[in-house]
Amino acid sequence: MVFLVISLVTLIAAILSLESRELVYGAVALALSFLGVAAIFILLDALYLAMFQILVYIGSISVLIIFVIMLVRREKWSTIKSGNERIVGIVTALTFFLVIGYVSYNSGLSNIITPNSSIPDFYDIGIQMINDYWLILEVTGLVLAVSVIGALTMAKIERKN
Amino acid sequence: METFEDFLKRILSILFWLLLLSPVIIFPVFFLLIPLLGISVPTTNEFLTALIDPIKGIQLANKYGVGPSSTFFKIAAFPGFTFAALIATITILYERKLIAKVQLRVGPLYAGRFEGVLQPIADLFKLLGKEIVVPEKADKFFFWSAPILSIGLGAALLAVLPLSPNIYIARSDVSLLIPFAIIGFSPLIVLIAAWASSNKFAFIGGLRALHQLVAYEIPMLISVLGVVILSGSLDLISIVESQQQVWFIFPQLLGAIIFYITILSELERVPFDIPEAETELVSGWLTEYTGMHFGLLQLGVYIKFYALSLLFTLLFLGGWYGPAFLPPLAWLLIKLFFVITIVILPRAVMPRLRIDQLIRLGWVWLIVLSFINLFIAVIEVSLGVI
Numbered sequence: 001m002v003f004l005v006i007s008l009v010t011l012i013a014a015i016l017s018l019e020s021r022e023l024v025y026g027a028v029a030l031a032l033s034f035l036g037v038a039a040i041f042i043l044l045d046a047l048y049l050a051m052f053q054i055l056v057y058i059g060s061i062s063v064l065i066i067f068v069i070m071l072v073r074r075e076k077w078s079t080i081k082s083g084n085e086r087i088v089g090i091v092t093a094l095t096f097f098l099v100i101g102y103v104s105y106n107s108g109l110s111n112i113i114t115p116n117s118s119i120p121d122f123y124d125i126g127i128q129m130i131n132d133y134w135l136i137l138e139v140t141g142l143v144l145a146v147s148v149i150g151a152l153t154m155a156k157i158e159r160k161n
Numbered sequence: 162m163e164t165f166e167d168f169l170k171r172i173l174s175i176l177f178w179l180l181l182l183s184p185v186i187i188f189p190v191f192f193l194l195i196p197l198l199g200i201s202v203p204t205t206n207e208f209l210t211a212l213i214d215p216i217k218g219i220q221l222a223n224k225y226g227v228g229p230s231s232t233f234f235k236i237a238a239f240p241g242f243t244f245a246a247l248i249a250t251i252t253i254l255y256e257r258k259l260i261a262k263v264q265l266r267v268g269p270l271y272a273g274r275f276e277g278v279l280q281p282i283a284d285l286f287k288l289l290g291k292e293i294v295v296p297e298k299a300d301k302f303f304f305w306s307a308p309i310l311s312i313g314l315g316a317a318l319l320a321v322l323p324l325s326p327n328i329y330i331a332r333s334d335v336s337l338l339i340p341f342a343i344i345g346f347s348p349l350i351v352l353i354a355a356w357a358s359s360n361k362f363a364f365i366g367g368l369r370a371l372h373q374l375v376a377y378e379i380p381m382l383i384s385v386l387g388v389v390i391l392s393g394s395l396d397l398i399s400i401v402e403s404q405q406q407v408w409f410i411f412p413q414l415l416g417a418i419i420f421y422i423t424i425l426s427e428l429e430r431v432p433f434d435i436p437e438a439e440t441e442l443v444s445g446w447l448t449e450y451t452g453m454h455f456g457l458l459q460l461g462v463y464i465k466f467y468a469l470s471l472l473f474t475l476l477f478l479g480g481w482y483g484p485a486f487l488p489p490l491a492w493l494l495i496k497l498f499f500v501i502t503i504v505i506l507p508r509a510v511m512p513r514l515r516i517d518q519l520i521r522l523g524w525v526w527l528i529v530l531s532f533i534n535l536f537i538a539v540i541e542v543s544l545g546v547i
Contacts, residue, residue: 028349031349051338051339051341055341055342058345058349059344059346059348060378063349063371063374066349066352070352070356070364070368121334122334122335
């Protein structure tokens with residue numbers, strides 16, 4: 001029941017964020033749908049993940065999106081194309097998700113038996129990250145550092161011109 | 162222009178009509194709706210006795226599941242909202258008197274017999290009596306939702322903050338992260354309020370608040386990580402329990418200073434009150450808010466003030482630990498008011514920073530210093546100092 005309500009709110013907010021004519025409403029609806037995803041994480045007993053979902057997606061990403069929307073002129077972006085393109089888009093998305101859903105429903109995913117031990121907490125996540133996935137962790141850190149340095153360089157070049 | 166007599170007449174006529182119409186509302190509810198739904202309500206005798214006798218009152222509240230040990234009471238009254246609002250009210254008066262004394266003024270003086278102690282209540286009635294003005298071009302939905310969201314954010318912050326080993330609303334493994342996640346909503350609320358006002362001062366204030374957030378949020382999180390490394394836990398209660406021997410402000414002095422600066426910045430207090438700079442932006446993102454809207458926004462800010470000061474007390478000042486002649490809660494409140502004092506004091510003496518100075522401070526100094534603080538914590542743990 002709770003899951004149904006949360007997923008309904010999430011989906012409606014996600015659709016609203018695409019379809020609303022006022023861009024700021026859309027951005028706030030996007031934040032609401034991120035919050036719904038965090039609530040689903042809480043339902044799955046993954047409080048740690050939910051908190052980081054809120055911190056990263058609502059605390060920074062949706063705030064940045066609203067920031068950009070407020071700086072950009074409204075008239076340029078608010079023309080929503082109607083007609084054929086929208087129908088094609090909806091049909092493509094529906095087909096894609098039906099195929100993906102069919103494949104994953106018929107794969108072995110639906111009858112995986114999880115070990116009946118306690119719920120993994122953030123200690124386990126940390127141990128796994130350091131021991132098994134240390135390479136991926138370091139590569140991710142490297143990519144982030146490179147992107148920060150790249151952004152700084154680009155900002156300096158633009159300021160010179 | 163309404164005179165005081167007209168005002169009294171209006172109030173009395175409203176009361177008269179309410180009394181006249183009350184049977185029409187009360188009789189159907191009591192004699193039709195409640196028997197149909199099968200809810201048991203207290204009889205008039207029970208209710209009136211409970212109003213006079215506190216013990217009977219507690220018994221009656223226990224019978225309906227809202228007694229002092231129930232979750233509802235915890236959320237609404239004692240460790241939760243009402244207590245925080247009370248501390249926030251005391252903080253407002255304390256701030257005005259303290260700054261007045263520092264600047265050799267007298268501060269609020271007339272409300273109440275002694276030193277203007279009733280000034281917050283007088284202010285509350287003033288705000289309640291004021292007209293709520295919504296600008297014509299404002300976005301009505303967002304304009305109305307910002308004060309409610311602000312007070313909701315303040316209340317949600319209190320959910321996991323313990324006051325002593327037994328007094329808390331909820332306990333969680335990751336209870337340190339939850340306040341930081343909830344604080345992440347505050348720029349969203351500021352931006353909504355600023356955008357909905359459709360006022361250039363409010364809008365500039367909102368954009369400044371966002372710049373400020375980007376500058377201080379990262380050092381805020383990283384400065385706390387040192388404490389997490391030393392105590393080996395994200396649970397606030399076990400973090401406090403690991404400070405039984407040494408308060409973390411001694412091994413983590415740098416982290417405490419950084420966290421203090423970011424608290425000032427989060428609460429938009431002097432010297433970081435750039436988003437609501439009175440001399441430049443009228444009142445920043447609060448410009449268009451009047452009456453009780455403004456009151457709710459201010460109450461939300463002051464509850465956030467209480468929550469962050471409490472967080473500083475729990476993380477760095479050893480929470481409820483102290484010599485045994487006072488109970489834990491008393492020690493916590495003493496430390497809390499010490500933190501509130503040092504957060505208030507800069508307002509009396511400091512000038513305001515510019516926005517570019519704040520951004521430089523955040524990105525160049527605070528982030529680097531908070532990483533140095535993290536390394537200090539790692540060295541202390543590996544050398545076994547703590």
